[in-house]
Amino acid sequence: MDGMAGQKSTLVWVVNICAFLLVLLWTIPTLGLFVSSFRDRDQIANSGWWQSFSAAEQTGFVRTGTDDDAVQEGGLYVIEGNVTEGDQTLVAWGTGARDPARFQPGDTTEIEDGWQLTVNADGSYRLTSPEPFEMRRGERIFTTTEVPPKFTTGNYQRVLTAEGLGRAFMNTLTVTIPATVIPILIAAFAAYALAWMEFPGRAILTAAVVGLLVVPLQVSLIPLLRLHNEIGIGKGYLGIWLAHTGFGLPLAVYLLRNYMVGLPREVIESARVDGATEFQIFRRIILPLSFPALASFAIFQFLWVWNDLLVATVFLGNTREQLVMTGVLRELMGSKGGEWEILATSAFISIAVPLIVFFAMQKYLVRGLLAGSVKGG
Amino acid sequence: MELFWLAISTIAIGVFGCVAWFWGSNMVLDTIYPPKGPNAGDNIRKANQIRPWLFLGPAILFLTMYLVYPVIDSLWRSLHNSTGSRFVGVDNYTWLLGDGKFRESMRNNMLWLLVVPALSTLFGLIAAQLTDRIRWGNIGKSLIFMPMAISFVGAGVIWKFIYEFRAEGETQIGLLNWIVTRLGGDPQIWLTLIPWNNFFLMIVLVWIQTGFAMVILSAALRGIPEETIEAAILDGASPLQVFMKIKVPQIMGTIAVVWTTITIVVLKVFDIVFVMTNGQWGTQVLANLMYDWMFRGSPDYGRGSAIAIVLMILVTPIMVWNIRNARKEVR
Numbered sequence: 001m002d003g004m005a006g007q008k009s010t011l012v013w014v015v016n017i018c019a020f021l022l023v024l025l026w027t028i029p030t031l032g033l034f035v036s037s038f039r040d041r042d043q044i045a046n047s048g049w050w051q052s053f054s055a056a057e058q059t060g061f062v063r064t065g066t067d068d069d070a071v072q073e074g075g076l077y078v079i080e081g082n083v084t085e086g087d088q089t090l091v092a093w094g095t096g097a098r099d100p101a102r103f104q105p106g107d108t109t110e111i112e113d114g115w116q117l118t119v120n121a122d123g124s125y126r127l128t129s130p131e132p133f134e135m136r137r138g139e140r141i142f143t144t145t146e147v148p149p150k151f152t153t154g155n156y157q158r159v160l161t162a163e164g165l166g167r168a169f170m171n172t173l174t175v176t177i178p179a180t181v182i183p184i185l186i187a188a189f190a191a192y193a194l195a196w197m198e199f200p201g202r203a204i205l206t207a208a209v210v211g212l213l214v215v216p217l218q219v220s221l222i223p224l225l226r227l228h229n230e231i232g233i234g235k236g237y238l239g240i241w242l243a244h245t246g247f248g249l250p251l252a253v254y255l256l257r258n259y260m261v262g263l264p265r266e267v268i269e270s271a272r273v274d275g276a277t278e279f280q281i282f283r284r285i286i287l288p289l290s291f292p293a294l295a296s297f298a299i300f301q302f303l304w305v306w307n308d309l310l311v312a313t314v315f316l317g318n319t320r321e322q323l324v325m326t327g328v329l330r331e332l333m334g335s336k337g338g339e340w341e342i343l344a345t346s347a348f349i350s351i352a353v354p355l356i357v358f359f360a361m362q363k364y365l366v367r368g369l370l371a372g373s374v375k376g377g
Numbered sequence: 378m379e380l381f382w383l384a385i386s387t388i389a390i391g392v393f394g395c396v397a398w399f400w401g402s403n404m405v406l407d408t409i410y411p412p413k414g415p416n417a418g419d420n421i422r423k424a425n426q427i428r429p430w431l432f433l434g435p436a437i438l439f440l441t442m443y444l445v446y447p448v449i450d451s452l453w454r455s456l457h458n459s460t461g462s463r464f465v466g467v468d469n470y471t472w473l474l475g476d477g478k479f480r481e482s483m484r485n486n487m488l489w490l491l492v493v494p495a496l497s498t499l500f501g502l503i504a505a506q507l508t509d510r511i512r513w514g515n516i517g518k519s520l521i522f523m524p525m526a527i528s529f530v531g532a533g534v535i536w537k538f539i540y541e542f543r544a545e546g547e548t549q550i551g552l553l554n555w556i557v558t559r560l561g562g563d564p565q566i567w568l569t570l571i572p573w574n575n576f577f578l579m580i581v582l583v584w585i586q587t588g589f590a591m592v593i594l595s596a597a598l599r600g601i602p603e604e605t606i607e608a609a610i611l612d613g614a615s616p617l618q619v620f621m622k623i624k625v626p627q628i629m630g631t632i633a634v635v636w637t638t639i640t641i642v643v644l645k646v647f648d649i650v651f652v653m654t655n656g657q658w659g660t661q662v663l664a665n666l667m668y669d670w671m672f673r674g675s676p677d678y679g680r681g682s683a684i685a686i687v688l689m690i691l692v693t694p695i696m697v698w699n700i701r702n703a704r705k706e707v708r
Binding site: 011012015016018019020022023026027028029030032033036044045046047048049050170173174177178181182185186187189190192193194197198199202203205206207208209210211212213214215216217218219220221222223224226227237238241242243245246247249250253277278279282303306307308309310314326329330333340343344346347350351354355357358359362365366369370 | 381383387388391392395396399400403407412425426428429430432433435436437439440442443444445446447448450451454500503504507508510511514517519520521522523524525526527528529530531533534535536537538539541548549550551552555584587588589592593596616641644645647648651652663664667668671672678681682684685686688689692695696699700703704
């Protein structure tokens with residue numbers, strides 16, 4: 001691009017900043033969840049996750065001791081104690097609800113008839129009076145304290161054991177792997193036939209596959225649920241494997257066919273001339289050459305099955321032992337709506353595996369998308 | 378552990394079954410019509426007529442049983458009463474037309490249909506154009522593409538956290554309300570804010586789909602012949618003009634593909650609404666409404682199927698368009 005040098009560098013800056021903002025906007029939601037999954041319950045409830053890297057301020061009050069705690073010290077009655085706990089540090093304090101942060105640590109104030117109150121930076125306070133104290137409840141000291149940022153993996157331990165997510169993780173894995181492997185095999189053979197064998201009805205079958213690509217899953221739910229009940233599969237793993245195989249097949253056949261059509265004709269023709277059977281051609285030539293397309297579809301199907309909620313709710317039982325992770329997550333959203341430490345952690349566990357697969361195999365995913373959309377559409 | 382072995386053995390049985398079928402049936406075919414001997418030529422011809430169907434067999438069986446048959450069965454059920462015992466004609470459909478929730482769902486689905494594909498494609502186009510021109514573009518692309526791998530339910534949790542509401546005066550832990558209160562506004566319960574809550578749900582899907590649009594459109598943008606762009610620049614076109622008048626028109630076909638693909642996703646949108654509002658506060662959509670009629674209380678398969686068929690009718694134009702495009706390409 002030509003144009004004046006100054007203009008160009010401004011444009012580059014603008015582009016960089018815009019791109020950065022866009023990426024930030026798209027990343028922040030997930031980041032928030034990720035950060036929150038490592039915070040403890042009180043901190044999540046008291047401050048936004050974006051504030052979690054700086055010290056969090058908390059306000060509250062504590063009561064001093066009463067008459068019983070007073071000791072005599074050279075003519076003065078003294079009550080001593082500490083207003084902070086744990087790793088809190090005192091920022092400010094006060095004696096009235098109206099102005100709870102009136103004094104700095106170290107200040108001394110007179111409360112009433114000779115009572116002197118001092119609160120130090122370490123949280124220790126000293127209340128003195130020339131006369132014996134006469135109070136049933138302690139004086140209130142309002143505090144503003146700071147807690148250093150704190151992160152924990154406790155949420156993960158709790159969620160994996162107590163909330164049953166560990167079990168759900170296994171269930172999801174059990175659903176996903178067969179539901180990914182089986183359609184690939186079936187589709188690969190069909191795709192080869194559609195791409196490289198001559199037979200009447202090939203064009204119509206190919207068109208039918210394209211058509212079936214968009215059939216809404218919802219249409220299948222009622223009929224298949226009844227069919228499964230009638231033929232005795234009922235609700236269970238077998239049913240959901242079969243269902244996912246059926247639903248994934250159009251895309252699988254379509255992707256693989258598009259890819260296989262593009263393989264070099266000479267290789268297949270010469271193998272045929274050499275007397276290789278179709279089965280041999282398929283196994284020795286087509287399958288190895290089609291690896292990228294097979295990988296693309298495998299990722300699609302894996303992500304789709306792993307992330308699915310609808311098919312799992314319908315074809316798998318809904319007891320605690322049978323739920324997949326999306327199901328547990330959905331249930332938690334209902335029952336633990338406000339407990340974000342549980343929700344965030346569970347959600348993150350459920351999206352961790354797809355994210356790993358995504359980042360590791362992104363190349364194939366992109367390739368598959370391009371083959372599925374740009375070429376065919 | 379038991380489960381693990383169940384899964385492993387299923388894979389083994391499934392894989393073995395498939396291989397056995399394909400290998401076995403091929404072998405049987407070759408035994409019946411041996412490709413040698415006196416009738417070799419004739420046999421090969423006959424075998425080649427049958428073989429495609431052996432390869433296609435399982436796929437056709439699955440497609441028929443899991444996709445074709447259900448469409449027909451749904452159609453049949455939609456013309457029957459709740460249990461399928463009595464023929465009721467188009468009663469279920471006339472009931473749908475008069476039902477408030479159905480109308481609300483149709484209205485919302487249409488809104489989703491207008492907003493989500495448009496915004497996703499727009500953001501995808503912007504993201505593609507921006508990330509193609511910077512050094513760290515690939516990392517940027519990955520990050521924008523990432524929500525694609527997140528389940529709708531997971532995305533629901535993520536965004537519900539952003540929309541989280543705390544009463545006025547308390548610390549806002551939801552990002553959106555925090556920003557709003559920082560700017561001097563009042564915190565809102567976004568998900569119950571009729572009618573805007575629909576848009577807050579749509580944002581979730583836009584967030585997920587933008588990456589998809591970006592990936593496809595970026596490939597298309599890179600496929601544009603350099604000469605057309607260079608010519609425009611020589612003629613003094615500004616970068617924006619180059620983008621709007623040279624690049625966008627050339628990738629219109631791809632934009633249409635992206636748009637229709639997202640449209641299909643939108644029509645079927647279920648999980649997001651299901652977990653975030655469950656169709657309350659005026660956010661019902663067709664897929665969720667259908668789920669309601671199928672599983673809540675006493676199931677009404679007639680009405681549920683009728684809603685499913687409405688969905689099917691809505692995707693049909695895209696189906697036809699897709700098939701025509703695909704056939705054009707084959708020729």
